[in-house]
Amino acid sequence: MDTDILVVDKETPFAEVLENVISDNILQEEDEEEDFDENVELSPGGVLDEETIGRGLSNLGRTADGMHQVYLHLTVPGFNLIDISILQEYVHLQKVEFPHNELTDLSVLSNLPHLLILDASHNKLTTILDFTPPKNLQIVDLSYNEIEVITDLSAHHSLKKLNLSYNKISEINGLSGCKRLEDLNLAHNRIKCMKNLDGLPIQVLNLGHNELNMIENLDSLDRLRSLDLSGNKVRSLAGVEGHDLLEFLNLEDNEVIDLAEIKYLKDLRMFRSIDLHRNPIQELPEYRLCILFRLQSLTELDKHKVDAEEKVAARNMFDPPAEVVAARDHIMHVVYSFLQPAQIHDSTLPSSDTPYPMLVLVGPQGSGKKDLGLKLVEEFSDFFGFGVSHTTRSPYTGEENGFDYHFVSLEKFEDDIKMGKFLQTCQHHGSWYGLQMDSIQSVAKDGLACVVHMELEGVLTLKNTHFEPRYVLIMPLDKESHERRLRDRGIFTDEEILEIVKTAETYSSYNQDHPGFFDMMVNSNDIQEAYIQLRKLVMDYLGI
Numbered sequence: 001m002d003t004d005i006l007v008v009d010k011e012t013p014f015a016e017v018l019e020n021v022i023s024d025n026i027l028q029e030e031d032e033e034e035d036f037d038e039n040v041e042l043s044p045g046g047v048l049d050e051e052t053i054g055r056g057l058s059n060l061g062r063t064a065d066g067m068h069q070v071y072l073h074l075t076v077p078g079f080n081l082i083d084i085s086i087l088q089e090y091v092h093l094q095k096v097e098f099p100h101n102e103l104t105d106l107s108v109l110s111n112l113p114h115l116l117i118l119d120a121s122h123n124k125l126t127t128i129l130d131f132t133p134p135k136n137l138q139i140v141d142l143s144y145n146e147i148e149v150i151t152d153l154s155a156h157h158s159l160k161k162l163n164l165s166y167n168k169i170s171e172i173n174g175l176s177g178c179k180r181l182e183d184l185n186l187a188h189n190r191i192k193c194m195k196n197l198d199g200l201p202i203q204v205l206n207l208g209h210n211e212l213n214m215i216e217n218l219d220s221l222d223r224l225r226s227l228d229l230s231g232n233k234v235r236s237l238a239g240v241e242g243h244d245l246l247e248f249l250n251l252e253d254n255e256v257i258d259l260a261e262i263k264y265l266k267d268l269r270m271f272r273s274i275d276l277h278r279n280p281i282q283e284l285p286e287y288r289l290c291i292l293f294r295l296q297s298l299t300e301l302d303k304h305k306v307d308a309e310e311k312v313a314a315r316n317m318f319d320p321p322a323e324v325v326a327a328r329d330h331i332m333h334v335v336y337s338f339l340q341p342a343q344i345h346d347s348t349l350p351s352s353d354t355p356y357p358m359l360v361l362v363g364p365q366g367s368g369k370k371d372l373g374l375k376l377v378e379e380f381s382d383f384f385g386f387g388v389s390h391t392t393r394s395p396y397t398g399e400e401n402g403f404d405y406h407f408v409s410l411e412k413f414e415d416d417i418k419m420g421k422f423l424q425t426c427q428h429h430g431s432w433y434g435l436q437m438d439s440i441q442s443v444a445k446d447g448l449a450c451v452v453h454m455e456l457e458g459v460l461t462l463k464n465t466h467f468e469p470r471y472v473l474i475m476p477l478d479k480e481s482h483e484r485r486l487r488d489r490g491i492f493t494d495e496e497i498l499e500i501v502k503t504a505e506t507y508s509s510y511n512q513d514h515p516g517f518f519d520m521m522v523n524s525n526d527i528q529e530a531y532i533q534l535r536k537l538v539m540d541y542l543g544i
Helices: 014-035 050-056 085-089 107-111 259-264 287-294 308-318 322-337 369-379 410-418 437-444 456-462 479-489 494-513 527-542
Strands: 057-062 068-075 095-097 117-119 139-141 161-163 183-185 204-206 226-228 248-250 273-275 358-362 384-386 422-428 431-436 449-454 470-475 520-523
Touching: 050 057, 050 068, 085 107, 259 287, 287 308, 358 369, 358 456, 369 384, 369 449, 369 527, 384 437, 410 422, 410 431, 422 437, 422 456, 431 437, 431 449, 431 456, 437 449, 449 456, 456 494, 470 494, 470 527, 479 494, 520 527
Parallel strands: 068 095, 095 117, 117 139, 139 161, 161 183, 183 204, 204 226, 226 248, 248 273, 358 449, 358 470, 384 449, 470 520
Antiparallel strands: 057 068, 422 431
């Protein structure tokens, strides 16, 4: 049988041979154009014939041994083929495509040892690659068939890309030996569990439109770059963390509802795109800006490009500069203060007769600022009174209402804000803290200067008011002693402790970057030593 093989005479120069081949092909194509009869039935009865093959061959090239010129590609789509046994004569084919046919058997492909690419999509296959594997078969498309089970594919060790979408597969099996598999598509099947993919070099994984409800067993896929889980019932993103090369995640049409799930993506260095279309999370207020704030490396969200303006808007909404936060806080309290009359006693106003009209001890949680303030008021009770702040958190062990804090409900706190009672407010670990005008006035009416404690956000707000306090930074300079003090209190989680210690660095940086912002600083590694230093500073200012 003639399979379009050209025998090469070793004594004939290759350029001359190639010129003859091209010339012969042109003449042959002209003859074929004249000879083709459009009324001729191709592959009658679904049996692939030479006439059909002749029209589907393309890509003239050399055989593996370099001795012949042959056509390397065959494309025969949509002929209702059921028998392709004639292909056993075309042993040099490297790419075979016969989608949209009626094939149920591919065993003849055992005779194509040089096959690299196979497209048998849209057929009626029930088994997968049931033929002697060609040595270098790399790309296989068996989508839109009737395959129910993935049999052992260990013999297909060169396989790089496998498409089994739109079949009837219910379980992932048989792939453990495919040590070169980079692209796996199992979309639109009946898979309920991600498993049996351990150690594979998969970079692109599509499990969209299955019956999955969680992300699992992907830990060993350390080369994963793209993951498609659209059309499932996934609620949590737990399981994608640790995939440093992951760039794209498609979760369209799932059940993700909580913004907290984004935490599993925030440490992925290469992550650039996520699709959360048709998830309940999209109904949350300012959803898009929330996501962009939490994932600032994103370049695409829900199939829409992310621009610089959106990133700036997200940052300003959820993490504006401290000065902006303070200005907003101050404006809010000034506006609300118009709703009630306010009276500030002379003893709290700055004057030459009152060196400490108001003393503000500033520092991160666990710095000891409140304890130092209470001790100072106790010793210098003729000069100072303690301004008790308000908070919505519950009392810690040993704390007294009205002495350590005024413990109030969130509803009461919000009502007091609207009544203009606060000078400043801020939020930490889900609880609100604030200093009210009444707290200062209760001290001022006794002719005393007020000692208060607050964190950096409160100071920034207070500096926008008419008050002119002295600001003392109470700062534990040793991280280990600070962390130990927080742990000894037994009220913070490990995560909260790490966050507080990290926040303490902000105070040091702010002090260095803004000379004169604080009037003085006291090292509070040792509370007793800190009080001695603070006491001396106070006595110097009081002239006693």
